[in-house]
Amino acid sequence: MNASREHLLWMYETMMLIRRYEETMAQVYLEGKLPPAIQRGLAFDIGSGPVPGEMHLAAGQEPVAVGVCAHLRKDDTVVGTHRPHHFAIAKGVDLKAMTAEIFGKETGLGHGKGGHMHLFDPEHKFSCSGIVGASLPPACGAALAAKKRGRDQVAVAFFGEGAANQGAFHEALNLAALWRLPVLFVCEDNKYAISVEKSESTAVPWNADRAAAYGIPGVLVDHNDALAVYEAAGAAIARARRGEGPSLLEVRTDRYFGHFQGDPEVYRPKGEVEELRRHDPIPALAAHLRRENLLDEAAEQEIEQRVAARVREAFEFARTSPYPKPEDALRHVFH
C-alpha cells in the first residue's frame, strides 16, 4: 500500500509534533523536582513541580503511532497504554486539553483527575490506562459494538511487548478471533518492560508468531520505520473493515528515554541510546520525502515552526489554566 502525499506529510509532521512534545515534557517535568528536593535530602521528588507523578515518554516510538493512526477515522477507537502521548497525538486528541490533564488542571480532558496515564477523549474515541495489558479487552468491546451495529469502524489496542505476557493479551486475542472482531492488536516491542529484556520474559522471539495460536494473521515489522508500519497496518485495518476479523501487528521500535523520567537506566548497555538514535526514524522519513520531492528545507522549517508553536501553546494553556476546585473533588468520578 503506497502512502499518499497527504498521508506522508501528515506522518512526518505528526512524528515531529510527538518528538517535540515529548522533549518539552521531559524538561518541564523536571521543574521543581531537583534542586529543592535535593535540599530536603531527596534525590528526586516525584510529587513536586507542575507535573506530579510518574512520566513515561515515547520519543523514538513515533512510527508505531503514526503508521497505524494514518489509516484511522475519527469514529474508530484507539486504546493506548501507560506511555500514551504519541498515540493520543496521532489520534487527534486536542493537545491543549491533553497537556492540561497532565498538569492536573480543570481544563484537562478529565478535569485534571486522570493525569498522564489516564487520558480519556470520547470525541476522538481515545483512552488509555496505567494497567499493563488493559488496552486489549476494551478495544475488543469497542470492536464488538461496531460489529453489532453493522458499522465499518475498527478498534486498535496498542500495548508493549511486556504486556504480551499478561493473561488479558491471550484472552482478548482468543475472543476477537472467535468472534471475528474488527480489531487490530499492535505490540510495541521496545525491548524492555521497565528493566526486563524481552528475551528474559518471553519464550518466543516474536510476539507476532503467537497470533498463529488463535488463527489470526501475525505480522512483524522488524525495524522502526513509519512507512513499513503504515503498509502493514493499512492491510490489517482494511481487512478488519471488510469484516474479515482481527490481526496482530508487532513493531520493533526504540525507546530513547528511560522507562520513566528519572529512571537511572542501569540495565541499558553503555552507548545503547546513542546507537538507537543513529537510526532515528524522523530524519529517515524526511530523507524519503526529499527524494520524492515532497519536502525541501523551507517546508521543513515551516513544519518545525508550526510544531513548536503548537507545543508552546499547549504548555502555556496548561500552565495558565486553573486547578479544579476542592469542592469538585467528587464530581465526574464514580462513587
Ligand SMILES: Cc1ncc(C[n+]2csc(CCOP(=O)(O)OP(=O)(O)O)c2C)c(N)n1
Ligand atoms: C498489571 C500491571 N502490572 C505491573 C505494572 C507495573 N508496570 C508499569 S509499566 C510496566 C512494564 C510495561 O512494559 P511494556 O508492556 O513492554 O511497555 P513499555 O513500558 O515498554 O512501553 C510494568 C510492569 C502495571 N502498571 N500493571
Ligand SMILES: [Mg+2]
Ligand atoms: Mg516494552
